[in-house]
Amino acid sequence: AQSVSQHNHHVILSEAASLELGCNYSYGGTVNLFWYVQYPGQHLQLLLKYFSGDPLVKGIKGFEAEFIKSKFSFNLRKPSVQWSDTAEYFCAVRSSSNTGKLIFGQGTTLQVKP
């Protein structure tokens, strides 16, 4: 069965620190990959997505993610976090041939200290 693993449940950083959130998935076929963010009191929003092509994808608010097929990973990065990045981050995967079902990781809570 497909699954998604997010390595860090809770991350605390100071402003301007660099961020990397890990995401690994288990699925042998071609996948679409996503990172969603949920800011306090708001709904899930799409940060970035990977369907095909360049494995380094850029999203909103300075976030980027790199798809490494051999490692089944899709880690999220940001060079310098801001207090406003405090949120919960979810990695999600779906089979590119079974496009309805998004499989989510458990989420990582990021707390940025001012």
Next chain:
Amino acid sequence: DAGVTQSPTHLIKTRGQQVTLRCSPKSGHDTVSWYQQALGQGPQFIFQYYEEEERQRGNFPDRFSGHQFPNYSSELNVNALLLGDSALYLCASSPALVYEQYFGPGTRLTVT
């Protein structure tokens, strides 16, 4: 341009009762998916509707059923509610089966 909307925002029900949750997709979207998000967990896929038919289903019992209307809006029905059904129920829409999904704010269901 309104995003995905859901109603009601909050709902409290008693065990054994039935509940109906509603979703209006983002303008231009024809595909609706439903997810259940328990506290501290990621969303779990319930099912997806396209062209008024259930296209895919996750590992949820038959107590969970749905419907999509000709205007693409959708309902999620849960019968014989259990305490474990308490969760945030999310609706997501997309312009077709293959594109990314956009989520609504959710309906918080509490079963007592």
